[in-house]
Amino acid sequence: MLMKRLLVRLLPIKPYPIKQSLMKQVFPQLNRIILLLLALTISSCANLKWIDPFEKIEPRTQEPRISFVDKVLPIVIKPSKLPSVNPELVIESYKRLLKRGDAKIKMEALALLADLNMRLAESKMTIDDPNKLANLSSAMKDASFTEAIKLYQRLINEYPSYGNISAVKYQLARAHSLNQQPEKSLALLDQIAINPVKASSYVESQFRRGESYFVYKDYEVAEKAYSEVVMKGENTHFYDKALYKRGWSRFKLSLYEDALADFFLLYDRLINNQTTLGNSEKYLSTALMSDTRRVISLAFYNLDGYLSVNKHFAKVSLKGYESNIYKSLAELYITQERFKDAADTYMGYIDSRPLSDIAPSFHSEVIEIYKKGGFPSLILPAKEKFVVNYGRNSQFWLKHKGSVIEQIKPLLRLHLDDISIFYHAQAQKSKKPKDFLIAAKWYKEILDTFSEPKLDSQYRFLLAETLFEGKLFLASAKAYDIVAYKNIKSKYSRDAAYRSLISYQSIIYPKSATDIERLTPLILSGLSFVDAFPLDKQAPDILARVAEQQLKIQDVGAAILTSRKLLALKTPISVKQKQRALIIIANGLFDQEQYADAEVAISKLLRTKSLSRKERKLFHQRRAESIYKQAESAKLLGNAKLAISLFLKINSLEPTALVNINAQYDAATLLLGLKAWDRAERILVSFRKKYSKHKLAKGIPEKLAFIYQEQKDWNRAAKELTIMINSRPGTDFARDGSWKIAELYLKANNRTEAIKAFKHYVWTYPVPYLLAQEGRNHLIQLYTKIGDKNKTVFWRQKLIQFYHKSKENNARTSFLTAESKFILSEPLFDKYSSIKLKLPLAKSLKKKRNAMKKSLSAFESIAKYKVALYTSKATHRIAQIYQILSDDLMSSTRPKGLNEEELEEYGYLLEDQALPFEDKAIIFYEINVKRTQDGLYNSPIEDSLNALRKLKPAQYDKTEKLEAVEDVIF
Secondary structure, eight states, X not given: OHHHHHHSXXXXXXXXXXXXXXXXXXXXXXXXXXXXXXXXXXXGGOOOOOOOTTOOOOGGGOOOSOOOOOOOOOXXXXXXXXXXXXXXXXXXHHHHHTTSSOHHHHHHHHHHHHHHHHHHHHHHHTOOOHHHHHTOOHHHHHOOXXXXXXXXXXXXXXXXXXXXXXXXXXXXXXXXHHTTOHHHHHHHHHHHXXXXXXXXXXXXXXXXXXHHHHHTTOHHHHHHHHHHHHHTOTTSTTHHHHHHHHHHHHHHXXXXXXXXXXXXXXXXXXXXXXXXXXXXXXXXXHHHHHHHHHHHHHHHHHTTTHHHHHHXXXXXXXXXXXXXXXXXXXXXXXXXXXXXXXXXXXXXXXXXXXXXTTHHHHHHHHHHHHHHHTOGGGHHHHHHHHHHHHSTTSHHHHHOOTHHHHHHHHHHHHHHHHHHHHHHHHHXXXXXXXXXXXXXXXXXXXXXXXXXXXXXXXXXXXXXHHHHHTTOHHHHHHHHHIIIIISOOOTTHHHHHHHHHHHHHHOOXXXXXXXXXXXXXXXXXXXXXXXXXXXXXXXXXXXXXXXXXXXXXXXXXXXXXXXXXXXXXXXXXXHHHHHHHHHHHHHHHHHTTOHHHHHHHHHHHXXXXXXXXXXXXXXXXXXXXXXXXXXXXXXXTTOHHHHHHHHHHHHHHOTTSTHHHHHHHHHHHHHHHTTOHHHHHHHHHHHHHHOTTXXXXXXXXXXXXXXXXXXXXXXXXXXXXXXXXXXXXXXXXXXXXHHHHHHHHHHTTOHHHHHHHHHHHHHHOOOSHHHHHHHHHHXXXXXXXXXXXXXXXXXXXXXXXXXXHOSOOOHHHXXXXXXXHHHHHHHHHHHHHHOOOOSSHHHHHHHHHHHHHHHHHHHHGGGGGOOHHHHHHHHHHHHHHHHXXXXXXXXXOOOTTOOHHHHHHHHHHHHHHHHHHHHHHHHHHHHHHHGGGGTOOOHHHHHHHHHHHHHSHHXXXXXXXXXXXXXXXX
16 A cells, blocks of 8 residues: 555546556565665664774784795896806816915905805706706806805905905805805894995895894884885885885884885885886785785774775875775775774775775675675665765766766666655655655656666656655656656656646746746646647647737737647637637737738638627728738838739728828829829829828829929929928928929920029029029020010129129129120120211211220120130120221211312321221230130131231231130030
8 A cells, every 4th residue: 555655646636547567566666665664673683793993903913925035136247259168167267366376366266256156056046957956067066055155254254354345244144044044144234234335235135134133023123124225215126125024014013104104105116017026026016915905904904994094095196096905904894893894994985086986886885784784774875875976967977987887777776766665655654745855856866867768757757746746846847748748658648748737837936927937837838738639628728728828928929829729629619719719810910010911810800700899890900901011011022013002902992991091192102113103193183182181191292293294294293393382481492492393394395484483583592692693594595585685684684783792603603694794785886886987977986986985895894704705705896896997987978079189188087097996906806816825716716817817918817727616605
């Protein structure tokens, strides 16, 4: 019944049925938990052996397991190019030298003979084969350590001042040692130690002293001797051996910290293969490493156990062999049946190096030790810590990959099953949310660690239930979501989907939470449910609710999609749900600016019969607006024809809509762009007639004016423009428009209206002056064309009058003024020219001279305008005036009654009077002609030149060809 309650649905919903197969999977796990609980209850009764926590392992009971065979250092001799020498011959040679009289030669021969005997004896020691011993040379057979001792002793006795006497003594000590005389050897070594010298044998002698005193258990002296070797540096052959034996000496003296220093230094060198052991002694490395590790454990054991190990490794850098030291100490504890200390030793390593790949195996050792040592209350916490340390969510898992993780997975699975089921059962008893969350934590650990699709939904469903009962509704919903939608379909899927929705509904949000934060999870959950189970009877209600929720968070697009999905369900929906869905779609599309679709949706909605009058009116207006927005979009995209069609569509489909007024106006505007003048004119004229008071009607004259100009109907264009300027009096637009109207009438050749328009302009807008002068000039031209000379003269005089008043004159106004002045002067010239000299000559001459004076004054004033053409014309006229007077004098009527002689005399008198005027005419003609030197040549200059050809043919009547340029008009 316990497990059934565990698997029953904890929400206030119908319990979920559990198949018998699930029970079969879970009950074996439950059995383990029950056994574990039983063990917890009886743990206090375990029969444990009491171990004194301060009990030591006496150093005297422990001995080093490595002994160093007494061997001489190998002597390396460079190969000789000489042929091999027979040792018997060498010995005989040395013996002959001993009989010589020279003391120095005897001394050297004796030393060499002793060394040769020593070496031959050592070589003979290495031969075990009887056959080889039988075949030795006589020299090697006779060689012995006894003979070497005699020779060395003789050398010391006879030659005490021998230069290398310490080396000889050391060799003598070695010979005694090899000859099984350790006391004599040690005595010699002590002598060398008392008087140390820098000899190559000193290190070996000290090591051998240490070895001897260690055997005699005099560890203090031995430690000092080994220290002498160590102090000589690591390059000696005996350095590592001395470290090992000094460490043991210190261990024997209970100097554990000092001993550990030596052993760890040696262990480092052994691990890193940095020892000075010879090639023949490499076999010692493995054994030496093992025994060093053993004695390190013994030292820590006699200190504070694993606490000392922790303290030691906390002070040094990582070595890579720490696990070996912890393991060695733990195994030592187990041999002493100190199980808790053994477990603590492993845990010491785990706690200090949780990411080590050795840590899981050590942790498993801890669990086994608890089982073996009778600590059942510690097993479950140890399993929990195992999962925490090495599980899927641990740093260990992140660091390691491959085989390391695969090896621990079976253990993780075993421990997690035990833990999760235990805590779920406890939570069902207590009914406390916090207890359910503990169970949830372990279910989650299972799911994070193992990816088995068949079991995922089962464990995740249990996880979701425990999270729900633990009041973590959001986490519960997410777990249900995975079961319902991400995992393969199973018997849990549909209920998980529905319970997910309930979990989201159960979430308690803070008061500051927005509608989006509250409703989005519910929306997504509801949509997921319908997508997964579209035929479920709950689907229509869920979708209808989701659509309203989406509108509440202003997710209009999603509400549209949901409403369409609701209408497409195969499950029957109510009439109310259908109409509400259509309204959401219609309004949503409009709000989303999807106006084409909105028009279709609204039309579909308007075909239904259930809308109220108010709703129907609203949607008629919205349909017109949808079409209008489509037209605007087409216009922005440059599709004017489509835009016009849509604008006009409103007039036919929704003529009473407010937006129809703008649509008609916009259609006309686009037609203007397409140069469809006639259609645009008809719409605009109709618009002005229908909506004359609408604000848009104010822009009609401008558009019609534009149309009429494009149609070259200048008169109608001018009329529309007149309407425009009348609506804006006193503005720059009115001034510019007045000028434009005059130009339009001018283009229409409507002289009457053009005169009115130009007169209106120049009288109303004297400023800007330059344009007003052009207006006066247009009036001059128009009156000239209609033959009104008086008006022409009037406006020429006005043009000259305003010229003299203004300070803004330029070349153009000067030209127009000079032109008018010249033309107004021409009648004076004509009048002057028409006066004939007749009798009485004095009377007619007076009249002509008065006319001449006026004409000259008029033409002379033209020069001040500095217009080349009219200056030339005026100069030519002045010359003509003088020439005419000269010619008229010569051709005047002769008095009657004069004889031929008198007539001739009279002619001479007239000639005298006429000649000065002719000379003056020539002067002005020449002034005009000289202007060619400045690059000026025109018709009046040409006329002056032609006149000079007649008056002064010798000078001017030449064949040079000149071309006149066109008159310049500014």
